[in-house]
Amino acid sequence: MPxxxxxxxxxxxxxxxxxALNAVDFDLNAGEVHVLFGENGAGKSTLISMLAGxxxxxxxxxxxxxxxxxxxxxxRAKSHGVYTVFQEFSLIPTLTVAENMFLGQEPRAGFLIxxxxxxxRAQEIFDTLGFALSPSAQVASLSRAQQQMVxxxxxxxxxxxxxxxxxxxxxxxxxxxxxxxxxxxxxKAKGVGIVYISHRMxxxxxxxxxxxxxxxxxxIGTVAMTDTDEAHLVEMMTGRAIAEIYPVIxxxxxxxxxxxxxxxxxxxxxxSLSLRAGEVLxxxxxxxxGKSRFFRAMMGLTAHQTGTVILKGQDxxxxxxxxxxxxxxxxxxxxxKAEGLDLAKTSNDNLGLNxxxxxxxxxxxxxxxxxxxxxxxxxxxxxxxxxxxxxKYVSQLSGGNQQKVLFGKAFGQDADVYIFDEPTVGVDMGTxxxxxxxxxxxxxxxxxxxxxxxxxPEAINLSHRLLVxxxxxxxxxxxxxxxxxxxxxxxxFVESEPTL
Amino acid sequence: MTTAPTSAxxxxxxRKLFLRVGVLPFFLAIAxxxxxxxxxxxxxGQNLVNVARQSVYLVLVSLGQMLVLVSGGFDLSVGTAxxxxxxxxxxxxxxxAGVMPDAIWLAILIGIAAGGFTALLVGLVNGVGVAYxxxxxxxxxxxxxxxxxxxxxxxxxxxxxxxxxFAFGDTFGFGKWFxxxxxxxxxxxxxxxxxxxxxxxxxxxxxxAVGGNIKAAHLSAIxxxxxxxxxxxxxxxxxxxxxxxxxxxxESGEANLGxxxxxxxxxxxxxxGVSLRGGIGKVQTVVLGxxxxxxxxxxxxxxxxxxxxxxxxxxxLLILAVIFDQMRYRMIMRGR
Numbered sequence: 001m002p003x004x005x006x007x008x009x010x011x012x013x014x015x016x017x018x019x020a021l022n023a024v025d026f027d028l029n030a031g032e033v034h035v036l037f038g039e040n041g042a043g044k045s046t047l048i049s050m051l052a053g054x055x056x057x058x059x060x061x062x063x064x065x066x067x068x069x070x071x072x073x074x075x076r077a078k079s080h081g082v083y084t085v086f087q088e089f090s091l092i093p094t095l096t097v098a099e100n101m102f103l104g105q106e107p108r109a110g111f112l113i114x115x116x117x118x119x120x121r122a123q124e125i126f127d128t129l130g131f132a133l134s135p136s137a138q139v140a141s142l143s144r145a146q147q148q149m150v151x152x153x154x155x156x157x158x159x160x161x162x163x164x165x166x167x168x169x170x171x172x173x174x175x176x177x178x179x180x181x182x183x184x185x186x187x188k189a190k191g192v193g194i195v196y197i198s199h200r201m202x203x204x205x206x207x208x209x210x211x212x213x214x215x216x217x218x219x220i221g222t223v224a225m226t227d228t229d230e231a232h233l234v235e236m237m238t239g240r241a242i243a244e245i246y247p248v249i250x251x252x253x254x255x256x257x258x259x260x261x262x263x264x265x266x267x268x269x270x271x272s273l274s275l276r277a278g279e280v281l282x283x284x285x286x287x288x289x290g291k292s293r294f295f296r297a298m299m300g301l302t303a304h305q306t307g308t309v310i311l312k313g314q315d316x317x318x319x320x321x322x323x324x325x326x327x328x329x330x331x332x333x334x335x336x337k338a339e340g341l342d343l344a345k346t347s348n349d350n351l352g353l354n355x356x357x358x359x360x361x362x363x364x365x366x367x368x369x370x371x372x373x374x375x376x377x378x379x380x381x382x383x384x385x386x387x388x389x390x391x392k393y394v395s396q397l398s399g400g401n402q403q404k405v406l407f408g409k410a411f412g413q414d415a416d417v418y419i420f421d422e423p424t425v426g427v428d429m430g431t432x433x434x435x436x437x438x439x440x441x442x443x444x445x446x447x448x449x450x451x452x453x454x455x456x457p458e459a460i461n462l463s464h465r466l467l468v469x470x471x472x473x474x475x476x477x478x479x480x481x482x483x484x485x486x487x488x489x490x491x492x493f494v495e496s497e498p499t500l
Numbered sequence: 501m502t503t504a505p506t507s508a509x510x511x512x513x514x515r516k517l518f519l520r521v522g523v524l525p526f527f528l529a530i531a532x533x534x535x536x537x538x539x540x541x542x543x544x545g546q547n548l549v550n551v552a553r554q555s556v557y558l559v560l561v562s563l564g565q566m567l568v569l570v571s572g573g574f575d576l577s578v579g580t581a582x583x584x585x586x587x588x589x590x591x592x593x594x595x596x597a598g599v600m601p602d603a604i605w606l607a608i609l610i611g612i613a614a615g616g617f618t619a620l621l622v623g624l625v626n627g628v629g630v631a632y633x634x635x636x637x638x639x640x641x642x643x644x645x646x647x648x649x650x651x652x653x654x655x656x657x658x659x660x661x662x663x664x665x666f667a668f669g670d671t672f673g674f675g676k677w678f679x680x681x682x683x684x685x686x687x688x689x690x691x692x693x694x695x696x697x698x699x700x701x702x703x704x705x706x707x708x709a710v711g712g713n714i715k716a717a718h719l720s721a722i723x724x725x726x727x728x729x730x731x732x733x734x735x736x737x738x739x740x741x742x743x744x745x746x747x748x749x750x751e752s753g754e755a756n757l758g759x760x761x762x763x764x765x766x767x768x769x770x771x772x773g774v775s776l777r778g779g780i781g782k783v784q785t786v787v788l789g790x791x792x793x794x795x796x797x798x799x800x801x802x803x804x805x806x807x808x809x810x811x812x813x814x815x816x817l818l819i820l821a822v823i824f825d826q827m828r829y830r831m832i833m834r835g836r
Contacts, residue, residue, distance in 0.1 A: 301718075325721035339715030344779055344832050345708075356705045357721050367700050395833040409720065 003066055005030040005193040006051070006082070006162050011060035013046050020046040022217045023060065028162065028193040033184060033207045035225075036197045038214035038237055039428035044197050047214070048164050051195065052084035053077030064162070081161030085152050085168060093140035098122040100139055101154045125153050130179040143288070148172060152180065163187060164195040169203065173288055174493070181207055199455075201230045213237055238429040245433045246461035249440045253279045253464070257448045258329070258417050263307030265297035268472045270306055275417065275448045280439065282463025283452040284488055290472035291452050292334060292421055299331045299419070300324050312416065330415035332406060334422035334452075336399075340406045343395040347385060347405045350394055351376045354412025375412070383408040384434055400431030407438055418442055419450040424458065436462060456485055468492065519831060521785055522773025523824040527817075528792055535799030542802050555794035556687040557742050558764055562772075562790040563694045563783065564738035565765035570698075571731040572711035572778030573630055573637030578739040578765055580648030581619045582758030585743030587652045589615030590661035590753020597665050604665045611668070615747075616740050622648055623736025627729030645762070652755035661753030672748035683745045690738065695783040707731055711778025767818040768793045770825055777829065 007027035013020045021043040028034050036044045049055045051062065053071030062069050064080060071077040074084070091100050098118045099106075107117040122135035131149045139147060152168060165184075169177045184194055184207055196207065204211060204225060211228065213220040213236040220236050238245070254277035262270035268290040275281055285291040297304040300321040309317045316324050325331070333340045341350050352372050355361050361371040380390050383404040389397055394405060403424065410418060420439065424432045439462060443449045453459040459466060466483045468476040468491040476491040517525060536543040561578050568575045593611025597604060622644060629640040675682045698704035706727045709717040718724050739761070746757050772789025774781030796817070800810050 320723075321718060322721045322723055325719075331719060333716075333719055339713070339719060342709065342712030342716055342779060344775070344777075344829065345712055353705060353709050353717075354720050356702055357709075359702070362702060365701060367702060367705065369700075393832050413721075 004028055004063075005032075005065065006195075007063045008047075008051075009061050009063070011047065011050065011062065012058050013043075013050065013055065014058040020217055021050075024214070024217075024219045026212060026219070026222075028195060030191045030193050031188050032209045033188060033194045033196055035204055035208040035211040036195060036214065037199075037204075037211050037233060039430070042214040042237075042428075043217040044214055045166070046217070048084065048166060048195065048197065051077070051082065051162075052086075052164055053082070054084075081159050082164070083155040083160055083162070084164040085155045085166060087166040087170065089147055089151055091139045091147055091150060091154075093138070095139060096135065097133060097137050097139060097142070097150050098135035100150060101125070101135075122153070125156050129153060129156070129183050131176075149176065160187065160192050162193045162195065164197075166197045167199070168196075169198060169200065170287075173286060177203075201233060204233075215239065234429075245429060245436070246457075247433075247436050247440045249280055249443050249462065249464070251279070251464050252444075252446075253277070254446060257312055259308075259310040260298060261308045261310075263294065263298060263304055263309060265293055265302055265304045268294045268297070271474045272307075273467060273474075275450065277416070277448050278443055278446045279465065280443045280449045280451060280463045282459040282466040282483075283450060283469065284456055284459040284466060284492075285454070285469035286492055287454050289469040289492075291467075291469035293472075294469070295331065295419055295421060295450065295452060299329065301331075325413075325415075328414075328416035330410050330413070330418045332410055332418070332420045332423060334425055336402050336406045340409075341394050341402060344393060346392060347380065347390045347394055347397070347401075347408075348373075348376050350405050351379050351408045351412060354409045355379075358413035360413070379408045379411045382411060383438060398428075399426040400428045403427045403431065403435065407435060415447070417448045417450070419452070421452045422454060423451060424453075424455070432458075456488060460485065460488065518824075518828060521782075522771070522828055523821055524772050524785055524789055524792065527771060527821075528788070531792065531796055531799065535795075535803065539799070539802040542799055547798070547802075551791065551795050551798045553681060553684060554798065555791045556683045557746055558761070558768060558794055559687050559787050559790040560690055560742040560745075561739050561758075561761050561765040562768040562786050563690060564735035565762075566769050566772075566774050566781050566783070566786045567694075567698075567707060567731045568637070568735045569766070569769050569774045569776065570711045570778060570781045571707045571728055572714065573728070573731075574641065574766060574776070575626065575732065575735050575739075576638070576641040576762045577622060577626060577645035577648060578735065579758035579761040580645040580652070581622045581736045581739035582743035582746065582761060583652045583755050584618050584622060584648045585615035585740040586747040586757045587655050587661060587753045587755050588618045589744060590664055590747055591655060593665065593668065594661060594663045597663075604667050608665055608668050611664075612744055615744055616737065619736045619740030619743070620733060623733035624729070626736065627732035630732060631725040631728035649755070656753065656755050658755065660755075662751075664747070664751055664753070669748050669751040672745055673751065674749075683749070686741070686745065690741070691783065691787055698783050703727070703730065708779055711775075711780075713779070763818065764793055764814070765790070767814060767821065770818065771821040773825075773828075775825060775829060776822065 004027035009025055010023045011021060011026070012023050024043070024047060026047065036047065038044050050057050053074045053076055056070060056072055062071070064082070069080065071080070071082070077084070092103070101122050102118050106113045107121065108114055109117070119135040126133050126135070129152070131153060133146060133149055139150065142150065148168065155163065168180060172180065188194065208225045210222055210224050211233060212222040213233065215237060256274050257277050258275040261272050263272070264270040271294055273281070283291045293302065296302050298309050300319060307317070308315060311327055311329060314327065316327055319327070337343060355372050355375045356367055361368055361375060385401060385404045385408065389401050394402055397405070423439070424435055427435065439449055439451065451459060451462050460483050464480050466478045466488065467474055468478065468488055470492050478487065532543070541547055565575055565578060589611040592614035593607055596607035596610040600607060626641055626644055629635040630637050672682055677685045698707070706717070706722050709720065709722055710724050710727045714724050743757060747753055750757070768789040769781065769786055770776060771792060772785040774786060797810060800813065
């Protein structure tokens with residue numbers, strides 16, 4: 001066994017009142033891809049932020065090439081060849097791609113920045129990576145996936161020893177993922193050690209050598225990828241079997257409540273669907289395939305070009321979002337921070353807003369706060385939001401609890417159709433299971449439910465019927481019995497490559 | 501926030517107080533101590549009643565300003581709304597009084613209506629610009645403020661409009677209802693109404709929601725554009741009311757009334773914990789904030805600080821308040 005390239009011993013991080021990471025021993029060999037796997041809040045981010053030099057450990061040590069290394073800044077970590085691509089973007093939208101990549105270390109010609117040289121070097125990096133990006137493009141004009149690529153490219157200057165990638169594929173298309181993986185293989189061959197964080201287990205088989213599973217800040221174990229499978233990893237991560245996560249939702253379809261005919265919007269070809277009361281319709285597809293755009297157009301959030309939307313026999317095609325919500329269509333945003341919650345307010349205040357706007361708690365224009373409080377308490381109970389968190393600012397809650405509040409907002413009014421767009425993004429397994437039960441109870445109470453999800457097991461296991469989107473088209477409609485991961489995946493790639 | 505903590509307990513309490521209401525209690529305490537040391541006359545009942553009477557105008561404007569700040573914008577044109585109201589109401593009032601000298605109260609009503617209508621237009625232009633054309637509130641209200649100030653000067657040629665009916669000044673400037681000075685009486689009503697609107701009506705909740713996260717508000721079935729517009733209109737109307745009261749007080753229509761109101765009202769709100777990012781602010785504390793500003797001005801007068809130096813201090817106070825607001829917001833977002 002060679003000496004590991006990077007290792008930690010008893011690494012611990014305490015935040016006031018919380019031990020985020022508890023005595024973790026981790027090691028990374030040269031030329032290895034080592035996956036960190038765990039729920040949100042398991043300690044992955046804490047671990048890598050210490051490896052990256054963004055925070056310093058409370059106890060324990062980090063060794064690089066056998067020497068003690070306590071990186072106190074990201075810049076110091078970089079000077080030792082440890083590069084981290086964080087999930088949060090650090091790009092300046094008003095600058096060009098090349099300017100962002102060389103920010104603070106611009107190539108110079110005398111006193112002036114040598115823009116030509118900068119673009120040339122950026123282009124070189126893109127060629128190595130196989131990224132189709134223009135160095136002179138403005139970052140603001142790029143898609144999220146492209147910005148992610150810039151973020152990755154930004155890490156590749158100089159002498160690379162350890163590369164830490166935090167969910168790098170979260171917003172990449174399949175083709176971009178292929179490029180990234182090819183690059184990872186190439187770096188691996190050069191002897192670079194790669195720490196890779198991801199929730200996507202399909203990816204592990206393709207690139208991982210070993211997997212370390214974290215839960216509640218502690219290391220559960222490290223396994224070689226050849227000795228394990230997905231079910232085993234999920235069990236290690238959650239402490240429970242996969243069948244316990246997805247509930248069985250009784251099927252009792254009623255009347256058709258929602259009918260969409262030939263609705264199209266920029267990026268989505270005319271598509272149709274119909275939805276019955278008591279039914280859960282899954283909508284699967286890659287990020288950027290148009291599935292979310294289709295439903296946002298339906299909600300009047302973006303303009304649609306053609307088509308009609310009929311809710312309970314009424315044409316709601318050209319109504320405003322506000323009016324559509326009033327008529328009984330509820331849309332849960334995939335981005336709870338940007339468009340879901342008011343982070344500087346308490347959970348109760350956030351829930352109260354929807355109770356107030358539903359109009360059920362006011363008399364002759366006056367709000368009856370007693371009623372609002374009662375309704376809010378009911379809703380908070382319903383989504384199992386712990387009492388302590390109800391009067392806390394939403395920004396202080398974990399992703400899982402924030403998502404519970406977001407779900408609770410959906411219950412502030414009585415809708416007929418609930419559209420959940422990425423209902424469990426960034427939510428831990430335990431909370432997921434709880435949220436799935438809420439979806440079950442809605443459907444079994446006769447509501448029509450749509451679950452749009454990029455998480456394939458989620459879309460498959462929750463739904464009675466599954467629509468598959470690819471490149472702005474509905475490419476398949478599958479009954480529950482026919483929807484397996486393999487069949488669905490085939491429909492992801494039926495058409496030509498997207499041009500990004 | 502370490503105001504020399506004597507123990508972990510008191511610092512915890514101070515911290516909570518700061519998170520809940522902002523910097524105002526600390527400023528108030530400091531101001532009370534400093535000014536009572538500087539002048540013996542400051543902390544007397546007579547002087548504080550005086551401060552209360554003087555603060556009526558700023559309290560009113562700040563209430564309107566708060567609406568707009570909570571909605572996520574700000575209104576630099578409140579001073580202009582005051583000046584325009586003053587000029588337009590005075591011109592139309594004197595004209596009407598000249599036409600029908602027997603119906604003085606009708607003339608006064610016409611003047612008030614004309615002034616209010618002008619301010620309604622100012623608010624409407626602001627609101628439409630910000631909500632529907634998505635002009636930044638800074639540029640929109642700055643532009644409108646220039647337009648309005650220009651119009652007010654143009655209408656009067658820069659000369660105060662005199663010859664207002666005596667009844668107008670006697671009632672709204674110096675009169676008393678139920679033993680209470682009329683301006684104080686009107687301000688009290690406005691405070692109660694505003695408190696009801698913000699805490700008991702869906703409109704108030706909607707303004708908080710739009711300022712807090714406009715996209716989330718949109719997805720919660722709120723008409724965000726209308727909400728924004730109503731905020732600007734109400735702000736302008738309250739400023740207009742202040743303009744009428746000030747006109748009655750000086751007994752002439754003047755284009756330079758309310759010149760410092762934009763800065764002072766924003767300062768009063770921010771010191772009172774209204775967030776410049778929107779979504780946060782309480783009527784009760786804003787009233788106190790406006791009272792605080794007037795009290796500081798009064799204290800500085802008693803301490804014989806020159807009016808030029810007062811401007812310096814007021815600007816500094818505003819910036820300091822914003823710095824504390826920033827810290828408070830970060831503490832809220834970071835948690836713990």
